[in-house]
Amino acid sequence: xxxxxxxxxxxxxxxxxxxxxxxxxxxxxxxxxxxxxxxxxxxxxxxxxxxxxxxxxxxxxxxxxxxxxxxxxxxxxxxxxxxxxxxxxxxxxxxxxxxxxxxxxxxxxxxxxxxxxxxxxxxxxxxxxxxxxxxxxxxxxxxxxxxxxxxxxxxxxxxxxxxxxxxxxxxxxxxxxxxxxxxxxxxxxxxxxxxxxxxxxxxxxxxxxxxxxxxxxxxxxxxxxxxxxxxxxxxxxxxxxxxxxxxx
Amino acid sequence: xxxxxxxxxxxxxxxxxxxxxxxxxxxxxxxxxxxxxxxxxxxxxxxxxxxxxxxxxxxxxxxxxxxxxxxxxxxxxxxxxxxxxxxxxxxxxxxxxxxxxxxxxxxxxxxxxxxxxxxxxxxxxxxxxxxxxxxxxxxxxxxxxxxxxxxxxxxxxxxxxxxxxxxxxxxxxxxxxxxxxxxxxxxxxxxxxxxxxxxxxxxxxxxxxxxxxxxxxxxxxxxxxxxxxxxxxxxxxxxxxxxxxxxxxxxxxxxxxxxxxxxxxxxxxxxxxxxxxxxxxxxxxxxxxx
Numbered sequence: 001x002x003x004x005x006x007x008x009x010x011x012x013x014x015x016x017x018x019x020x021x022x023x024x025x026x027x028x029x030x031x032x033x034x035x036x037x038x039x040x041x042x043x044x045x046x047x048x049x050x051x052x053x054x055x056x057x058x059x060x061x062x063x064x065x066x067x068x069x070x071x072x073x074x075x076x077x078x079x080x081x082x083x084x085x086x087x088x089x090x091x092x093x094x095x096x097x098x099x100x101x102x103x104x105x106x107x108x109x110x111x112x113x114x115x116x117x118x119x120x121x122x123x124x125x126x127x128x129x130x131x132x133x134x135x136x137x138x139x140x141x142x143x144x145x146x147x148x149x150x151x152x153x154x155x156x157x158x159x160x161x162x163x164x165x166x167x168x169x170x171x172x173x174x175x176x177x178x179x180x181x182x183x184x185x186x187x188x189x190x191x192x193x194x195x196x197x198x199x200x201x202x203x204x205x206x207x208x209x210x211x212x213x214x215x216x217x218x219x220x221x222x223x224x225x226x227x228x229x230x231x232x233x234x235x236x237x238x239x240x241x242x243x244x245x246x247x248x
Numbered sequence: 249x250x251x252x253x254x255x256x257x258x259x260x261x262x263x264x265x266x267x268x269x270x271x272x273x274x275x276x277x278x279x280x281x282x283x284x285x286x287x288x289x290x291x292x293x294x295x296x297x298x299x300x301x302x303x304x305x306x307x308x309x310x311x312x313x314x315x316x317x318x319x320x321x322x323x324x325x326x327x328x329x330x331x332x333x334x335x336x337x338x339x340x341x342x343x344x345x346x347x348x349x350x351x352x353x354x355x356x357x358x359x360x361x362x363x364x365x366x367x368x369x370x371x372x373x374x375x376x377x378x379x380x381x382x383x384x385x386x387x388x389x390x391x392x393x394x395x396x397x398x399x400x401x402x403x404x405x406x407x408x409x410x411x412x413x414x415x416x417x418x419x420x421x422x423x424x425x426x427x428x429x430x431x432x433x434x435x436x437x438x439x440x441x442x443x444x445x446x447x448x449x450x451x452x453x454x455x456x457x458x459x460x461x462x463x464x465x466x467x468x469x470x471x472x473x474x475x476x477x478x479x480x481x482x483x484x485x486x487x488x489x490x491x492x493x494x495x496x497x498x499x500x501x502x503x504x505x506x507x508x509x510x511x512x513x514x515x516x517x518x519x520x521x522x523x524x525x526x527x528x529x530x531x532x533x534x535x536x537x538x
Contacts, residue, residue, distance in 0.1 A: 048419055069421035076415055085288060085412050086469045095409050099420030104402060131467040151420075 001026055002065070002155060002186050007056030009039070009046045016042045018210050020056070024203070027184045029177055031191045031201035031217070035230055038208045040190045041077070041159055048074060048157070060155065068155070070099045073148035075158040078140060083133040089143050090128040093118055096150030111150075118146040122172055138169025145173050156180060157188045174200060194230075194238055197221050251493045258492065265492065267381045272484035272502070274389050275438075275445045275454065278396040280480030282438050283455035284462065284473050285431060288411045292456050293343055294331070297350035298432060299439040299451035301327030303357025306373060306443070311364045317388060317440050324436025327353050328429060376447035376499035378488060389441045399434050400473065403427065408469055445484060446499035454480060457506040464510075464517035479509055 007020040016039045024030050032040050045051045047058050049066065058065040065072070073096075096118070097111040119125050122142040132140065141161055148156055156177075162170050177187050181202070191197065197204065197217065204220040206212040212229050213220045227235035259265050286295040302320035309319030327349050334345040361370050372380070400407065409417045410424050418424050435455075442451045462475035487502025494501075 050415060050418055069419065072419050074416065074419040076413075080415065081413060082288075082290070086463065086467045086472050087408070087412055088467065091469075092412075095405075095413070095416070098405050098409055098417075099422075101405075103406070106405065 001061055002188075003057075003059045003062075004043075004047055005057045005059075007043065007046055007058070008054040009042050009051065009056075010054055016209065017046065020207075020211055022205055022211055022214050024186050024188055026186050027181055028202040029181050029187045029189060029200065030203040030205060031189050031197055032205045032207055033191050033194060033197065034207035034212070038229075040207055043207060044074075044157055044159055044188070044190060048072065071154040073151045073153035073156045075141075075144045075148055075156075075161060077159045077163070078137065078144075083140075085132065087132060088128065089124060089130050089132055089135065090115060090119065092132055092143055093146045093150055096147035099151060114150050115146075118149040119143075121149060121176065122146045136166065136169075138165035141165050142169050142172060145176055149176065153185070155186045155188075157190075159190045160192055161189065163192060194226070194234070252489070255489050255493060264379055264381070267383070267386055268378045268488055268492075268498075269485065271381045271386060271389055271441075272378060272445055272488045272498075273481045274393045275442045276458070276480030276482070276484035276502075277477040278393045278438050278480075279442055279451070279454040280458040280462070280476035280478070281396055281400055281473050282431075282435055283457075283459035283480070284469075284476045285407055285411055286435065286455050287459045287463065288469075292452070293346050294328070294432075295435065295455045296452040297331065297346045298324050298327060298435050299442075299448055299455070300350045300357075301353035302436055302439050302443075303354055303373070303448055304360050305357075306440070306448075307357050307360030307364050310369075311360070315388070316443075317392070317437060320440040321433060321436045323353060323357075324439065325429065325433055328432040372447070373443060374447045374449050375497045376443065376445050376450070376502075378445045378491065378498035381444055385444055389444070392437045392441045395437060396434060399430070403430075404470075407431070446502050447497075450499045450503045453503040453506060454484075457503070457510050458483060461506070461510045461513045464513045464519050467519070479506070483509055 002024040004023070005021050007017055008015070009017040020043060032043070034040050042051065046053045046056060047065070060068050060071070093115040094107055094111060097107045097114065101107060101111075116125070116128070119128055122145055124139060124142055124146065127135065127139065132143065135143065145158075145161070158177075161173055177189070180187055189201070191200070198221055201217050203215065204217040205214040206220060206225055206229050208229050213225045223235045223239040226238060259269060283295070286292060302324045305319035305321070305323030306316055307319075308323075309316045312319075331342070331345045331349045334340055334349065335342050340348075358370075361373065406417070406422060406427055410422065410427050414424050438455075439448075439451050442454050446454055458480035459472070459476045461479050462472045465475055466472050483506035484502050487505045488498060490496055490505070491498040491501040
């Protein structure tokens with residue numbers, strides 16, 4: 001269980017997140033949705049200590065998250081990387097072993113095998129030797145999921161993993177996330193697309209500079225919450241079909 | 249006798265030329281290796297800045313009679329720290345901060361050097377004087393080369409991941425900042441060694457040009473390091489030959505040879521370069537299948 005308390009982040013004088021408190025469950029895929037600029041990525045980065053926070057405690061099973069850094073797999077938004085870097089798909093996946101190896105130890109046979117297996121799981125075995133810039137967006141995202149597999153982390157956080165990728169990759173990634181969930185891991189997904197919310201997630205957090213609502217998806221993903229956070233129009237479009245929140 | 253024959257004959261005859269050759273090779277190798285990381289981290293400007301910022305350290309070392317490496321390292325790290333400090337404590341962008349700090353250090357170094365030594369020495373520091381390498385210089389350069397190789401071998405995976413995906417390294421707890429400053433320290437040591445061969449002004453060329461040339465030929469980091477070191481060494485030797493034969497300043501000679509290697513690679517290399525892209529038939533924008 002990942003517990004966030006009292007998280008406040010400001011960029012200069014502009015507060016982005018105010019006093020956020022939220023809990024993420026083990027064995028659950030939690031979606032985070034919210035309008036553009038609501039502070040979704042900021043919340044993740046604040047939780048992980050990647051940016052300065054004004055206040056906040058983050059605890060994994062009652063202990064400071066900082067003690068569990070090697071148990072965190074973070075799949076960042078893709079745009080941040082240099083895709084011309086001289087590194088192959090296989091070697092990117094291998095970097096997943098670096099955290100637990102620590103200094104002065106090189107990845108060995110077991111690490112190589114784990115990386116090959118992970119590539120197999122995301123159906124990218126044949127691309128192992130490609131330079132990463134030669135992959136499509138969806139394939140690239142699967143490479144980073146493969147790296148998270150190799151990391152064998154307990155807490156997996158993905159920031160907008162499905163933006164601009166093909167359906168095949170999206171389905172493959174979703175299948176892995178569900179495997180992780182069934183193994184009891186904690187999975188957090190920042191998500192932009194309100195369709196599929198109720199299919200993909202067990203729990204949902206609606207964020208808009210603070211927590212609007214959080215809990216099981218069927219209690220949180222309601223016309224009222226969506227209308228309140230996004231717009232009444234959007235809520236109407238999403239919930240207009242019979243069957244309400246199960247619209248796909 | 250051809251001029252190459254003469255050069256080889258002279259190598260057998262003169263100690264100073266042997267010293268020059270050994271130093272040239274070592275400096276080519278170390279700057280090729282460190283330069284690869286500098287360009288992959290998008291820090292070419294930083295490389296330029298640090299190489300200029302060591303000048304006051306060189307001057308102070310002359311004045312106090314201490315090892316140049318110590319003075320230069322102090323000022324190199326001070327400059328790197330100051331650049332980082334200005335960026336993190338204001339809204340000034342990194343390239344601006346670099347511009348301010350390195351020009352100030354350079355100016356200070358200029359004045360200190362002119363106070364401390366004759367202008368001949370200043371000329372050598374600025375443009376290199378490989379034909380006047382002393383035994384102590386060779387010793388120091390050997391130590392630095394050893395340090396560079398140990399640094400890259402021991403921290404290879406950390407250098408790789410922080411260059412490629414620093415945020416990821418940070419999430420698993422790697423001290424990314426410590427590694428950054430360690431790299432800056434190694435960079436200043438390389439800079440001081442390269443002072444002898446190419447001089448302060450052109451150090452950046454030895455860091456960037458062989459590395460960029462290697463980058464055009466390979467998609468593997470380890471191969472890029474080996475290629476870059478090799479190109480740096482060959483450019484240094486060929487440059488030394490021109491310097492000796494035609495009586496050119498060693499720095500510009502070496503740097504021009506390196507630039508020619510880059511030019512050839514730019515035209516011929518299979519990766520994102522000129523000729524292959526002209527050969528390819530113009531296609532509609534390539535769609536990568538899922």
